[in-house]
Amino acid sequence: MAKTLPELRSxxxxxxxELLTLLNQRASLAHEVGDIKRLDGSAVFRPDREAQVIANxxxxxGGPLKDLSLSLIWREIMSACRALEAPQRVAYLGPxxxxxxxxxxxxxxxxxxxxxxVSIDEVFRATAAGSAxxxxxxxxxSSEGVISRSLDLLLNSPLHIIGETSFLVRHNLLRLEPSLHxxxxxxxxxQALAQCQDWLTTHLxxxxxxxxxxxx
Numbered sequence: 001m002a003k004t005l006p007e008l009r010s011x012x013x014x015x016x017x018e019l020l021t022l023l024n025q026r027a028s029l030a031h032e033v034g035d036i037k038r039l040d041g042s043a044v045f046r047p048d049r050e051a052q053v054i055a056n057x058x059x060x061x062g063g064p065l066k067d068l069s070l071s072l073i074w075r076e077i078m079s080a081c082r083a084l085e086a087p088q089r090v091a092y093l094g095p096x097x098x099x100x101x102x103x104x105x106x107x108x109x110x111x112x113x114x115x116x117x118v119s120i121d122e123v124f125r126a127t128a129a130g131s132a133x134x135x136x137x138x139x140x141x142s143s144e145g146v147i148s149r150s151l152d153l154l155l156n157s158p159l160h161i162i163g164e165t166s167f168l169v170r171h172n173l174l175r176l177e178p179s180l181h182x183x184x185x186x187x188x189x190x191q192a193l194a195q196c197q198d199w200l201t202t203h204l205x206x207x208x209x210x211x212x213x214x215x216x
Contacts, residue, residue, distance in 0.1 A: 027081050034085025044086045045134070047107075047163035050078050079109020091115040091123045091132035098214060099169060104136040107165040124153045135159065141169065141195065171196050171215075180204060187212045 003011075037044055054074050058067045065073075082088055090108050093100040094116030104112065115132040117123045127135035137153075140146040154161070171192055175183065185208040186193070186200060193200070193209050200209065 023077065026077070027084055030081035031084045037085065044082060045088060045108075050075075053078070075106075075109050076111070079111040082109070083111040087113045088134065089113045089115050089132040090134045090136060091117050091126040092136040093117055093120060093123060093138075093214075095214060100136055100138060102167065103138075103165055106167060107136065107163060108134070120147075120149050121153065124157050124159065127159055128157060134162075139164070141191070169195070183207045185210050189213070189215045 034044065036042075054071050057070055057074060061067055061070055079088075088108060088111075090104050090112045092098070092104045092115070096114075096116065101114075104114075115126055117126055120137050123132075123135045123137050126132045137150045138147045139150055171188075173180075173186070180203060183204055186204060187210050188196070190211045192215050193211065200207065
């Protein structure tokens, strides 16, 4: 006999309470791990260990949750647990809403402490000076190649790359009017203008392209 909607919701509510109990148990263990790490001076954040945890879960995943969804869920769980060990200050190119912020959240999770910087140079300075424990900078993209400033700074910096993340970049054209008619200029970061040059040439061949400090 099929279950009714109230019965299903009741089961979901009960499972949510079980999950809450288990998550708090996990957080308590993570807090103990943090105490041990502080005593022996170990790093709080181990990207290789977190990747191993997610890979192991995906290997045992019988569905219906997709592996990508599983990865996103556990990334946030581990981020929240890390925050109990020590706040993770992460520097990246701001303001809020940039692709660098998306990359930082994707890698560190939403419980990180954000250090917004006005340039890639400042990301390096903040991280090297200890204002942030980690820095996130763009290295390359598929359409415009390497980000030369990031590579130049890496050559003359005491910082080391400890991990990487990648994601699909999508640009959106914003306007008050829902039409491409009579657009005279498009404002965007120079990198975004370069990435979208074929689309702009096809759809807005007469619009002026004006560089801005940030798409955000």
